[in-house]
Amino acid sequence: MGVFKKDESVKTVSTIQKVESKPHRSVIGKTLFIKGELSSDEEVLIEGKIEGKIKIQHRVIIGKNGTVNADIEAREVVIKGAVNGNVNCSYKVEVVPEGILNGNIVSERVVLAEGAIFKGNIDMNTATTAPQPPGKSDQEELKEVEKKEVSEEKPEGDDKAATKATKASKKDKES
Numbered sequence: 001m002g003v004f005k006k007d008e009s010v011k012t013v014s015t016i017q018k019v020e021s022k023p024h025r026s027v028i029g030k031t032l033f034i035k036g037e038l039s040s041d042e043e044v045l046i047e048g049k050i051e052g053k054i055k056i057q058h059r060v061i062i063g064k065n066g067t068v069n070a071d072i073e074a075r076e077v078v079i080k081g082a083v084n085g086n087v088n089c090s091y092k093v094e095v096v097p098e099g100i101l102n103g104n105i106v107s108e109r110v111v112l113a114e115g116a117i118f119k120g121n122i123d124m125n126t127a128t129t130a131p132q133p134p135g136k137s138d139q140e141e142l143k144e145v146e147k148k149e150v151s152e153e154k155p156e157g158d159d160k161a162a163t164k165a166t167k168a169s170k171k172d173k174e175s
Contacts, residue, residue: 030065038070046081064098071103079116086120 024042028034032048039055046066054060056074066081076091079099087093089107097115104120112118 028066062099 026040026042026044028038028044028046028048028050030047034048034050034052036052037055038044038050038052041057043059043061044054044056045061045063046068047063048065049067049069051069054068054070054072054074056072058074059076059078060072060074061078062068062081062083064080068081068083069085070083071085072083072087072089074089077087077089077093079087079093079095079101082100084102086103087101087105087107089105091107092109092111093105093107094111095101095113095116095118097113099113100117102119104123106123108124110122110124
């Protein structure tokens with residue numbers, strides 16, 4: 001029989017740590033000025049100044065010191081600094097307190113915090129930003145409501161008078 005000695009230098013790991021990978025982030029520092037087109041497949045933090053066009057696949061954060069004179073196209077935009085240009089997002093635009101946006105927004109979701117400055121138009125039409133769910137369109141529903149209202153207004157037994165009134169109102173609308 002042999003005698004076995006336990007090797008104390010070997011240690012076992014009882015738990016496995018999960019490593020979460022954060023998305024990479026590019027930073028445009030306070031002293032950087034970029035004139036032209038900026039594009040990236042990762043998140044971008046802008047603390048400097050950019051003029052031109054920005055096209056990012058993920059999130060764009062305009063920091064408190066950031067100044068952007070450009071149209072922005074991204075998945076998500078967070079404005080803490082100043083932006084002069086249109087913003088087109090597939091997910092969300094957020095203007096935080098003290099953030100400034102002079103331009104139009106096209107996005108499914110828009111957050112304008114109290115204290116934010118915004119001058120422009122907002123288009124949250126899901127037809128332009130995301131596929132619509134199956135069903136009746138707004139125009140089809142409007143036509144059905146109008147038909148129902150016309151039939152409710154029509155006096156019973158006087159179909160000819162109601163028809164003439166409907167034709168007259170349509171003729172007035174076309175004029």
